[in-house]
Amino acid sequence: MRCGCPECGAFMIHSESSNDCVCPDCLYRCHACQGTGTAISREEALHLREIMGGIGAAEKEIEQDIEKKTEEDK
Numbered sequence: 001m002r003c004g005c006p007e008c009g010a011f012m013i014h015s016e017s018s019n020d021c022v023c024p025d026c027l028y029r030c031h032a033c034q035g036t037g038t039a040i041s042r043e044e045a046l047h048l049r050e051i052m053g054g055i056g057a058a059e060k061e062i063e064q065d066i067e068k069k070t071e072e073d074k
Contacts, residue, residue, distance in 0.1 A: 003021055003030065003032070003033050005023035005025065005026060005028050005030070006030065007023065007026050007028040008023060008025050008026045008028070010023050010024060010025040010026070011024075012030060015029075019031060019034050021034075046063070
């Protein structure tokens with residue numbers, strides 16, 4: 001992805017040492033195009049899985065194990 005710096009408009013360059021981009025002009029760092037900070041909740045993931053094709057028997061068993069573990073951790 002090619003991004004412009006939201007601070008000064010210069011072309012952002014992907015950093016080799018970290019998971020972000022760096023503006024060569026103002027040194028602003030950004031990770032918007034990397035997809036970080038876009039995690040969804042467990043409930044949203046389960047809902048998406050259900051509407052995108054259902055839950056198979058093995059997946060139901062795994063989900064039950066996860067729910068049991070979550071309740072034990074409380």
